[in-house]
Amino acid sequence: MKFLNGGWLVKDGFEVNYATHVYSTRQSKNILTLYAPFSYINHKGSTLDGGMMTIELFTPHPDIIGVRMYHYKGTKKLEPCFVINKKEIVPDISESESAYSFVAGDLSAVVTKGETFTITFKYKGRILTESNPRSKGYIKDPQGDSHISEQLSIGVGENIYGLGERFTNFVKNGQTVDIWNADGGTGTEQAYKNIPFYVSSNGYGVFVNTPGKASFEIGSEKVSKVQFSVPGEMMEYYVIGGGNLKQVLENYTELTGKPSMPPAWSFGLWLSTSFLTDYDEKTVTSFVDGMAEHDIPLEVFHFDCLWMKEYEWCNFTWDQDIFPEPEKMLARLKAKGLKICVWINPYIGQKSPLFDEGMEKGYFLTKANGDIWQWDKWQAGMAIVDFTNPAAVKWYQSQLTSLLDMGVDSFKTDFGERIPIDCVYYDGSDPERMHNYYAYLYNEVVYNLLVEVRGKEEAVVFARSASVGSQKFPVHWGGDSTSDYPSMAETLRAGLSFGLGGFGYWSHDISGFEAGATPDIYKRWTQFGLLSSHSRYHGSWEYKVPWMYGEEAVEVTRTFTKLKLSLMPYLIAQSVYTAEKGIPMMRPMVLEFPHDISTHTLDRQYMLGDNLLVAPIFREDGKVNFYVPETKGVWTNYLTGELYEGGHWYEQSYDYFTLPLLVRPNSIIIEGSCREHAVYDYTEKPKIHVFDLHENQLLSAAIYSKDGEKQANVMLSKKHGQYEIEVTGINKYEIILHGVTDIPPAPEVKVENNSTRIVSSKQKWTLG
Numbered sequence: 001m002k003f004l005n006g007g008w009l010v011k012d013g014f015e016v017n018y019a020t021h022v023y024s025t026r027q028s029k030n031i032l033t034l035y036a037p038f039s040y041i042n043h044k045g046s047t048l049d050g051g052m053m054t055i056e057l058f059t060p061h062p063d064i065i066g067v068r069m070y071h072y073k074g075t076k077k078l079e080p081c082f083v084i085n086k087k088e089i090v091p092d093i094s095e096s097e098s099a100y101s102f103v104a105g106d107l108s109a110v111v112t113k114g115e116t117f118t119i120t121f122k123y124k125g126r127i128l129t130e131s132n133p134r135s136k137g138y139i140k141d142p143q144g145d146s147h148i149s150e151q152l153s154i155g156v157g158e159n160i161y162g163l164g165e166r167f168t169n170f171v172k173n174g175q176t177v178d179i180w181n182a183d184g185g186t187g188t189e190q191a192y193k194n195i196p197f198y199v200s201s202n203g204y205g206v207f208v209n210t211p212g213k214a215s216f217e218i219g220s221e222k223v224s225k226v227q228f229s230v231p232g233e234m235m236e237y238y239v240i241g242g243g244n245l246k247q248v249l250e251n252y253t254e255l256t257g258k259p260s261m262p263p264a265w266s267f268g269l270w271l272s273t274s275f276l277t278d279y280d281e282k283t284v285t286s287f288v289d290g291m292a293e294h295d296i297p298l299e300v301f302h303f304d305c306l307w308m309k310e311y312e313w314c315n316f317t318w319d320q321d322i323f324p325e326p327e328k329m330l331a332r333l334k335a336k337g338l339k340i341c342v343w344i345n346p347y348i349g350q351k352s353p354l355f356d357e358g359m360e361k362g363y364f365l366t367k368a369n370g371d372i373w374q375w376d377k378w379q380a381g382m383a384i385v386d387f388t389n390p391a392a393v394k395w396y397q398s399q400l401t402s403l404l405d406m407g408v409d410s411f412k413t414d415f416g417e418r419i420p421i422d423c424v425y426y427d428g429s430d431p432e433r434m435h436n437y438y439a440y441l442y443n444e445v446v447y448n449l450l451v452e453v454r455g456k457e458e459a460v461v462f463a464r465s466a467s468v469g470s471q472k473f474p475v476h477w478g479g480d481s482t483s484d485y486p487s488m489a490e491t492l493r494a495g496l497s498f499g500l501g502g503f504g505y506w507s508h509d510i511s512g513f514e515a516g517a518t519p520d521i522y523k524r525w526t527q528f529g530l531l532s533s534h535s536r537y538h539g540s541w542e543y544k545v546p547w548m549y550g551e552e553a554v555e556v557t558r559t560f561t562k563l564k565l566s567l568m569p570y571l572i573a574q575s576v577y578t579a580e581k582g583i584p585m586m587r588p589m590v591l592e593f594p595h596d597i598s599t600h601t602l603d604r605q606y607m608l609g610d611n612l613l614v615a616p617i618f619r620e621d622g623k624v625n626f627y628v629p630e631t632k633g634v635w636t637n638y639l640t641g642e643l644y645e646g647g648h649w650y651e652q653s654y655d656y657f658t659l660p661l662l663v664r665p666n667s668i669i670i671e672g673s674c675r676e677h678a679v680y681d682y683t684e685k686p687k688i689h690v691f692d693l694h695e696n697q698l699l700s701a702a703i704y705s706k707d708g709e710k711q712a713n714v715m716l717s718k719k720h721g722q723y724e725i726e727v728t729g730i731n732k733y734e735i736i737l738h739g740v741t742d743i744p745p746a747p748e749v750k751v752e753n754n755s756t757r758i759v760s761s762k763q764k765w766t767l768g
Contacts, residue, residue, distance in 0.1 A: 021115055021116065022035070023041050025095075030089075031057065032100060034054070034056075035054060035055075036052060036117060037052045037053075059089050061085075063105040066238045069150065069236075080388075080441075091103055098113055107241035108121070109122075110122065128241065129206075131153075136150055146232060150227070152226050159200070159601065161590070165498035168493075173219045174219050175218050176216070177216040181193070182418075183417045193498060196228075197501055199249070207468075210235070210433070249582050250583065252582065257471060259471040259472065261457075263457060270341065270534070271298055273306070276305075277539075281322075287543070296554070297565060300536075302341040302342070302538070311380060314344055314349070314352060316402070337677070342408050342412070344400070345413070345414045346415065348384075350379070350380055351381070365383070365386050373424075377418070384420070401449065409458070411450075413462065417439065462475055462477055496587075496606060500591070504579065504583070506533055511526070511539065511549075517544075522549040526560055535561075559657055570670055573670070576708045577609075593630075613635070623653050628644045632665065633692040637658075670682075683703050688733055690736065693723070695721075700713060712727070721768050722766065723765070726765075732759075733759075736757050737755060741755070741756060
C-alpha cells in the first residue's frame with residue numbers, strides 16, 4: 001500500500017502517524033516492550049490527547065526476533081492464524097546509556113534512546129537491516145480504515161527475493177506485491193501461492209505473520225526501504241537471521257514447518273489426460289501402452305477433470321458413460337505398475353448429487369443471511385466446502401476414501417484461490433484472513449487423509465494453491481502456463497522464488513498448459529521438466545504424449561526420463577536433506593553461492609540439489625548463455641564430459657539431447673543401476689561418480705532407501721595424490737574418478753575416457 005506523496009508529503013485522504021521515540025519501556029523475562037508516542041514528549045503535559053505505538057520484542061527461536069506493533073491492543077483477535085512452532089528461549093535483554101539491546105542467539109535488536117527511534121537488527125554484530133525514524137506508522141486510509149506499516153532498510157546493492165511463487169522478476173526490488181492468492185495464470189503479477197516472507201542477499205529474512213492481505217512495497221515507495229503494511233490495529237513480523245541464506249531458510253522452516261518428504265515413486269514421470277481432451281479407458285490404455293512400447297518409463301497416470309461428469313465438479317464419482325468399470329480399469333492400470341492420481345477441487349457444482357446433502361447439513365460457506373454462498377464461475381451454482389466445519393471435513397474425506405479404496409493413490413488438489421470474503425465460516429473465522437489460509441486447510445485435509453490411509457511415506461498431493469506452512473503438504477505445481485519460451489522462463493522464475501519460501505518440491509506443466517506447443521517447445525521443456533524435482537506432462541486442449549510431437553520428441557523423453565531415474569540415489573539423498581533442513585531441491589544460484597555476486601540476479605538456471613547445475617534452453621536455435629560460479633576446481637558437464645572453469649559466462653549451442661547439466665567440483669554423484677522405475681534398490685550395483693576431488697579433502701555421500709532410511713555410505717579422500725576410498729553397505733559398485741588417469745594398473749582398475757573406473761566389492765581401497 002502506497003500512502004506517501006514523494007519524500008515529505010502524504011497522499012490526499014491518508015492520515016499517517018509515526019512512532020517518534022521510546023518514551024518508556026517495560027521488561028519481563030521474555031519480552032521487551034517499547035512505548036513510542038506519535039509526537040515527541042518533552043514534558044508530562046504532552047502525554048495528553050495523543051496516540052502511541054506499543055511495540056513488543058520477543059523471540060520464538062534462537063536467531064529469530066519477533067516484533068509486535070499495536071495501536072489499539074484491545075481489538076478482537078481474529079482467526080485463523082498461521083501455525084507457529086515456538087521454543088522456550090529466554091532472550092538477553094539489557095540497557096545502556098544510549099540504547100536497549102534484545103539478543104536471541106546470534107541475532108540482536110538494538111533500540112536507540114533519545115529523540116530518534118531506530119531498531120537495528122544485527123547478526124553476530126553485522127548489520128542486517130534497520131527500522132529508521134518515520135518507519136513505524138499507524139495509517140488511516142481515505143475510507144477511514146486503519147493499517148500498521150513498517151519500513152526496513154535496503155542496503156546498497158542489496159536484492160530482495162521470495163514472497164511466494166511469483167512470475168514477475170526474480171529480484172523483487174522496485175515491485176509492489178500484495179499477498180493475495182489469485183487464479184491468474186503464470187503471466188501476470190498475480191500468484192497462486194503468496195507467502196509473506198522475503199529473503200535478502202544481505203543474509204536475513206523477514207516474515208510478516210498474517211494470513212490476511214499484507215502489502216509489500218519493495219523499493220517502490222521509498223527506494224531504499226522494504227515497506228510492508230497490514231490492515232487493522234496490530235502487526236507482527238519476524239526478522240530471521242543465519243550464517244547464510246540456507247540457515248535463514250532452515251530457521252524460517254523451524255518456525256512454520258519443514259517440507260514433508262514425498263514418496264520415491266512421485267519423482268518418476270507423471271502423464272495426464274490433459275484438461276478438456278476427449279478420453280476414455282481405451283484412450284488412457286493407448287497412452288500407457290504407447291509409453292511402454294516406446295520404452296519410456298511411466299510412474300503415475302493422472303485423470304484430470306473429465307473423469308467426472310461435466311457440470312458436476314465435484315461429485316467424486318466416475319462418469320459411468322465413459323468409465324463403466326472404474327475399479328476394474330484402475331486394477332488393470334495398476335497391474336502395469338502405475339500409481340493413479342485423480343483431479344479434485346474444493347467446490348461442489350449445483351448439479352452434483354452432493355450439493356443437496358452439503359446444503360442440508362451445513363457443509364458449505366454461507367452468506368450473512370444464511371444462504372449458501374454461490375456463483376457461476378467455474379461451475380454453475382457452485383458452492384465451496386467449509387473446512388472449518390469438522391463434519392464437513394469428514395464428509396469431504398469420506399468421498400476421497402471411496403476413491404482410495406478403488407485404488408487411487410494421489411490427488412491433484414486444484415484451485416483453492418478464488419475464495420470469497422463476503423461469506424460466513426462455521427467456526428467464525430474472519431473471511432479476509434481465510435482467503436489465503438483456505439489453501440492451507442484444503443490441502444491439509446487431503447494430505448492428512450492420505451497419511452491416515454496410505455501412510456506418511458506414501459502421502460503426496462499435486463497442489464496449485466498454498467499459504468504459509470503448506471510446504472508440509474507436497475508437491476506443488478506452477479499453474480496455467482502458455483506454451484512458449486517466455487512462459488517457460490517465467491515458470492522457472494516462479495519456482496525459484498517459491499523455493500525461497502521454504503517449499504522443497506515443485507513441478508510445472510511440461511510444454512505448457514495452454515494449446516499450441518510446438519515440437520521444439522515440447523523437447524526443450526521436457527529437458528527442463530525432467531530435471532525438476534517432479535515431472536508431469538499436462539495440458540489443456542492437447543494430449544501431451546511425446547509421439548504426437550515427432551519421433552525425436554519420443555527419444556528426448558526417453559533419454560531424460562531414464563536419466564532422471566538413474567539419478568534417483570542422488571535425488572532421494574537431496575530429498576532427505578530438503579525434508580530435514582527446509583532447503584529446496586531446486587535452488588536459486590544465490591542460495592548456493594551467496595558470495596559470488598554474479599549469481600545474485602540469475603533466474604534462468606538453478607542448482608538441482610547440492611551438486612548439479614541446470615541451465616534450461618529458452619531459444620529455438622538451441623543457444624544458451626549460462627554462468628558457472630566461481631569455485632575451486634573445474635565443473636564437468638554430466639552429459640558430455642566437457643570442462644568449465646568457474647567465474648565465467650559461456651554461450652553454447654545444444655541439440656535436444658544435451659544442455660548445461662554441470663557437476664560441481666569436489667562432488668560425488670551416485671547413479672543407480674535401474675532406468676525403468678523410480679523405486680528400486682539404490683544400493684544395487686551403483687555407479688559412484690567422483691568429480692575433481694581436491695587435495696586434502698574428504699568427501700562423503702550416503703545412499704538412502706526409498707523411505708529415506710540411510711543404507712550405505714561412500715567416503716573418499718585425497719592426500720599427496722593418493723586416494724583413500726571406503727564403501728559400506730554396498731555389495732558391488734563402480735567408482736568412476738573423472739579426470740584421473742594416472743592410477744597404477746590393477747585387476748579392478750581401468751583407465752578409459754579420461755577417467756579411472758573401479759569395479760569392486762571391497763570395503764576399503766587405496767589408489768595412487
